[in-house]
Each structure stands twice: as structure tokens, then as C-alpha cells.
Amino acid sequence: MSALSQRAGMSLLLFVSMMILGCGKSTPPVTEKRDSQTGPVTIAGSTSILPLIEACIGDFRKEFPTWHDVSPKLTNQPTLIETVGGGSGFGISSVKSGLVQIGMVARPLTEADRRELKECDIQLVGIDAVVLAAREDNPLFASNADVTLEQLRGLLLGKWKTYREMNPALPDKPIKIVCRDEGAGTTGLVESLVLQDKQIEACASVMESEGALVQELATDRYAMGCTTLREAGLSPKVSAFAIDGIAPTNNDVANGKYPLLQPLYLVTKKPVAPAVEAFTSFVMNREQETIEAAGFVPVRNPPASTPSPASESGTE
Structure with missing residues (x-):
């Protein structure tokens, strides 16, 4: 050097x-x-x-x-x-x-x-997109890989502590929300667009990078978290939920239909x-x-x- x-x-x-x-x-x-x-x-x-x-x-x-x-x-x-x-x-x-x-x-x-x-x-x-991501064998993803913005807001604010509280057909296992740190762009976007300027309250683990967050999601089937579409796409074990019926495809990100740009x-x-x-x-x-x-x-x-x-x- x-x-x-x-x-x-x-x-x-x-x-x-x-x-x-x-x-x-x-x-x-x-x-x-x-x-x-x-x-x-x-x-x-x-x-x-x-x-x-x-x-x-x-x-x-x-x-x-x-x-x-x-x-x-x-x-x-x-x-x-x-x-x-x-x-x-x-x-x-x-x-x-x-x-x-x-x-x-x-x-x-x-x-x-x-x-x-x-x-x-x-x-x-x-332009990137922020997605709610989890493993495909996550109880919520396996039952319905589409959440509403209201459900996403409830998850991040701790409305449900277990999957069964969210849906009686799901297992009685704790919902683990994994988050980025407060200065991260994904955190700011989620708090602004999803939580209407409230802070995430249900965070079980704080990660210092998107890569670390996705790795945590990949290793824990009961974990969910918001990350970038690009980062989620780098892991074969992690998939993104649709939001209000719109999947974060390249087309729907490019045309602005997906809500979390x-x-x-x-x-x-x-x-x-x-x-x-x-x-x-x-x-x-x-x-x-x-x-x-x-x-x-x-x-x-x-x-x-x-x-x-x-x-x-x-x-x-």
C-alpha cells in the first residue's frame, strides 16, 4: 500500500x-x-x-x-x-x-x-425498494405471502406477539422482528411511509448492515424484517412479501406501483x-x-x- x-x-x-x-x-x-x-x-x-x-x-x-x-x-x-x-x-x-x-x-x-x-x-x-422479508417456511409467509400496509404497521409496532395471535391457524411461536439501526435508510423509510413517523417498537434484534439482517432472516424461520429488495434477492433462503397485493418485481418497482420505493x-x-x-x-x-x-x-x-x-x- x-x-x-x-x-x-x-x-x-x-x-x-x-x-x-x-x-x-x-x-x-x-x-x-x-x-x-x-x-x-x-x-x-x-x-x-x-x-x-x-x-x-x-x-x-x-x-x-x-x-x-x-x-x-x-x-x-x-x-x-x-x-x-x-x-x-x-x-x-x-x-x-x-x-x-x-x-x-x-x-x-x-x-x-x-x-x-x-x-x-x-x-x-x-431506485431500490424496501420489502418485508422472511424465509419461505416462515409461518406467515407460508400461509399468505401478501400483507397489507396495515398488517405491516401492526407487526412493526408489536400488535401481535405470536403468529397465533395474528392468525389462529398459525403456530404459537413468537414473532421475531429484526431491524436495522436508527440511522439506516431502510429504517427511516419504514418509519416515514409505514409507521407515519412513529418508531419501530417490536424490534427483537438490531443489525448494523442489510447483509447482517438478511443473514439473520435466513437462519431463523420465525424472523421477519424490512430490508432492501436487492439485499433480499442475494439470499436464496429469503423471499419478499407482496404489499397490498403488489409484489416487488422489477416492473412494479420501475413503474412506481410498489408502495415502498x-x-x-x-x-x-x-x-x-x-x-x-x-x-x-x-x-x-x-x-x-x-x-x-x-x-x-x-x-x-x-x-x-x-x-x-x-x-x-x-x-x-
Whole structure:
């Protein structure tokens, strides 16, 4: 690993460590000044988008080994791009405070978010969906793989403690709701669209990533949880419920019929550094096939019910 890469990684690790320890309530001191023309570019936020962005980074570095390959105005330094997860809320706060240059956000932006990001550019990268998922031998899924929004709300608020309470024909086994942490985009979307801004009350286990949540669902037939359609599709043991009779198929996500859509954003603080702009432009203009191959709906044909990039400009 080069000295520059080591310094970049240590600097980002320090930033993230300070946020985790609670020091991120105010902007921490910057220990290393970043050159806006050489990188390294730093990215943090949603674990839903993270695998996609890492794939885009791989494509970007193959095509442009140095920043000078991107533009003769940039210097001949390697195209170093550092990433870390942490959730959508972490991505927003990290960009605003200057801890990182790009935030990954996987949830609808609230009015409070827009106010917080008024000095930022916000780009809609793609669309995912949030699904209620479980194993196919889960008692509820096996009996009826279609729930209403009202039933989903009841599950997340703890209306039923056992499957039998929900349906007398089901076994007298506890319902185990598995959740993401509070800063996750899936949590924010569910609390906004399903729970009408109430918090999830029935959470038995909290997971720090979508992958960990799906793994928990795959190992426990009595567990259910909300995750992304893409992540659920990566496990052969986990399936998604239909909501109000609409299954989360690619077509019904693309046409906006499925009710729980999850927009995927990249957020950058203005003025945008040349290296940062080069990478985000590459993602938006060159990586739409990669976005589609990753299981997301690309922005060239976003659902009508999804905010367009223009409507999410970051200004009031």
C-alpha cells in the first residue's frame, strides 16, 4: 500500500472513530488537508449503496489509473477513493461537517434533510425498494405471502406477539422482528411511509448492515424484517412479501406501483472538488448499466412517484 493510501485510510478511520465515539456532534479537527485536485476522495453512508459504489470505483480506477487520466488539469496522483458504511444519517452528517466528500443516502429526503443539505448538490443515482422479508417456511409467509400496509404497521409496532395471535391457524411461536439501526435508510423509510413517523417498537434484534439482517432472516424461520429488495434477492433462503397485493418485481418497482420505493442519492458539499465531480459524473453518466446489473432501477427511467434530481436540489 502506498504512503498516500495509508495516510488517506488512517485519516478516514480517525474521522469515523470520532463519530462513533460521539465526538462528531461538532466538526472534529482535520488532521490531514486533502488536495482537491488529487484526492483521495472519501465516501461514507448507506450500506445499501456501498457495494454498488465500490463496483463503480473499480470501473473508474481501471479506466483512470491517475487523476491526470481523468483530466489534464488534475495531477498525476493515483485515483484513490476511500469508502466506509455507517448508514444514511451518517452519510448526511459526514458531508455536512466535512468529514467526507460524498455521502451515500438510501431513503427519501425529509424537509429537515433538505434544510441540512442546503449547501450541497444531491444526485439521484437509482431506485431500490424496501420489502418485508422472511424465509419461505416462515409461518406467515407460508400461509399468505401478501400483507397489507396495515398488517405491516401492526407487526412493526408489536400488535401481535405470536403468529397465533395474528392468525389462529398459525403456530404459537413468537414473532421475531429484526431491524436495522436508527440511522439506516431502510429504517427511516419504514418509519416515514409505514409507521407515519412513529418508531419501530417490536424490534427483537438490531443489525448494523442489510447483509447482517438478511443473514439473520435466513437462519431463523420465525424472523421477519424490512430490508432492501436487492439485499433480499442475494439470499436464496429469503423471499419478499407482496404489499397490498403488489409484489416487488422489477416492473412494479420501475413503474412506481410498489408502495415502498427507496431512492438512492449521492450528496456532495459545494463547491464540489474537481476529483469528486469527476467520480460522481462518471457514476451518473457511465455506470447506469452497472446500477441496473446491481439490482437497482437506473435514473434514466425513474418511477413517476420518485422525486427527480431537480426536485431534490438541496435548496428550499
